[in-house]
Amino acid sequence: MDDSIYISLRFALYIDLMLLFGLALFGLYSLRGKERADGAVLNFGSLLVGTALIGILLSMVAMLQMAKTMSGVSSVMELHHHILQMMLMDTDVGLTWMVRIASLTLAVIAATLNRRSPALSLWLATLCGAIALATLAWTGHGAMDEGSRRYLHFTSDIVHLLGAGSWLGALAAFALLLRSTNLTGDLQIRLLARTLTGFESAGTLIVATLAITGIVNYLMVVGPAFETLISSTYGALLSLKVFLFAGMLVFAAVNRFHLSPLLERSIQADTHTVAINALRRSMILEFSVAVIIMGLVAWLGTLSPEMEMSAESP
Numbered sequence: 001m002d003d004s005i006y007i008s009l010r011f012a013l014y015i016d017l018m019l020l021f022g023l024a025l026f027g028l029y030s031l032r033g034k035e036r037a038d039g040a041v042l043n044f045g046s047l048l049v050g051t052a053l054i055g056i057l058l059s060m061v062a063m064l065q066m067a068k069t070m071s072g073v074s075s076v077m078e079l080h081h082h083i084l085q086m087m088l089m090d091t092d093v094g095l096t097w098m099v100r101i102a103s104l105t106l107a108v109i110a111a112t113l114n115r116r117s118p119a120l121s122l123w124l125a126t127l128c129g130a131i132a133l134a135t136l137a138w139t140g141h142g143a144m145d146e147g148s149r150r151y152l153h154f155t156s157d158i159v160h161l162l163g164a165g166s167w168l169g170a171l172a173a174f175a176l177l178l179r180s181t182n183l184t185g186d187l188q189i190r191l192l193a194r195t196l197t198g199f200e201s202a203g204t205l206i207v208a209t210l211a212i213t214g215i216v217n218y219l220m221v222v223g224p225a226f227e228t229l230i231s232s233t234y235g236a237l238l239s240l241k242v243f244l245f246a247g248m249l250v251f252a253a254v255n256r257f258h259l260s261p262l263l264e265r266s267i268q269a270d271t272h273t274v275a276i277n278a279l280r281r282s283m284i285l286e287f288s289v290a291v292i293i294m295g296l297v298a299w300l301g302t303l304s305p306e307m308e309m310s311a312e313s314p
Contacts, residue, residue, distance in 0.1 A: 003302065006069070009062045011298035013136065015291065016058060020051040020107060021129030021162065022169010027122045029202055030173070030195040036118035041191065042176055044118075048111035048125050052104045055132060059100055063087070096135040103132040133165050134158040140301045141221045153220045160213035167206050167248075168294070170199055171287045178280045189263075189272055196260045196279075203252060210245070234303045241296045244289050251286040255279070 027036050027044060038045035067087055088094035110124035137157035145153045177192050218238070259279050266272040 005065055006062075007298050007302055009058060009065060010136075010139070010301060011295050013055065013058050013062060014294045014298055015168070016051050016055045017129065017133040017136065018161070018165035018168045018294070019172055020048060020055060020104075021126060021133045021165040022167070023047055023051070023173055024122050024125035024129055024169075025166055026170050026173040028119075028126060030170075030198050034118070035191070036114075036122055038114040038118070042173060044114045044122065044125075045111055048114070049108050052107040052111065052125075052128075055104045056101060059097060059104070063097055066093070093138055096138040100132045100135040103128040103135075107132065129165075130162060133161050136161060141217075141304075145220070149220070153217070156213045156216040156220065159209060160217060163206050163209035163213065164294075164297075166202070167210070168287075168290050170202070170206075171283060171290060174199075174279075175283050175287055178276065178283060186267075189267060189276070192276075193260070193263050193267060196255070196263065200256055200260075203256070207249065207252070214242075214245075234300060237296050237300050237303070241293055241300070244293050244296075248286055248289050248293075251282055251289070255282055255286075 023042070023044070027042065031041055035041045036044070088098060107125050107128035110121050110128060112121075113124075114121040137154050140157055141153070174192075174196070177188075177195065222234075259275060259282060263272060263275040263279065266275040
């Protein structure tokens with residue numbers, strides 16, 4: 001029961017912090033000038049404040065759950081003592097937790113400035129979101145390493161998390177832009193087409209980042225052997241994750257090489273309904289696959305391939 005709760009909390013934190021970082025970043029590289037202001041294109045105020053506050057709440061619950069699991073106590077007062085004395089002050093996880101809470105608090109403040117200073121607000125929210133998201137690396141496999149290997153693993157994990165957050169945030173932004181209530185005029189449809197085209201370069205960089213860091217992380221966790229992929233729960237879940245990631249690449253390719261050009265042509269012909277509906281279906285499917293992958297990532301972070309292989313050895 002405790003494992004399923006912990007995995008669920010990890011999953012929710014991954015989704016929430018990736019959306020905070022990815023949505024703010026999307027506003028910086030896809031929107032211009034007044035388009036970045038709250039409500040002009042996206043409701044950055046409510047979106048960023050909401051995700052940051054949810055992140056704080058989830059982080060607190062996760063810390064309580066971790067303290068309960070590690071200490072074996074359930075009394076609130078005993079948990080409070082255990083968290084303050086043993087986890088927050090004496091562990092790397094506690095330190096990164098405090099950094100996350102501080103970053104999310106600053107992100108809330110930054111988001112409230114969006115109407116007055118949109119660019120500054122998004123820059124600060126992106127930075128704070130990146131720091132908060134990066135702290136999740138300390139709850140993964142990299143925490144088990146030592147020396148220079150530990151720093152290399154953390155670096156790869158953090159870059160992987162930021163790449164995934166960039167992609168998930170962009171998918172969420174496009175899903176919001178594709179809502180029928182947002183596409184009420186020619187300007188909104190042209191904005192959608194422009195942001196889709198503008199995402200092509202960012203998307204290519206994100207995919208390359210995820211692929212490279214994914215390979216590095218596999219080698220850091222498992223090594224060059226591939227037997228684990230077919231002989232352990234970790235390997236089966238990782239194989240499924242790679243398969244789903246390949247599916248996302250197919251969706252991305254369809255969007256880039258077929259649906260985005262189709263929307264551009266349909267705007268000129270003033271017959272964009274078919275293209276927009278096709279984009280909606282594609283984005284929903286791609287976002288759904290991304291959420292499933294996040295669930296697998298949350299689960300994978302709780303497994304040890306080395307222990308599984310040792311348990312299976314005679």
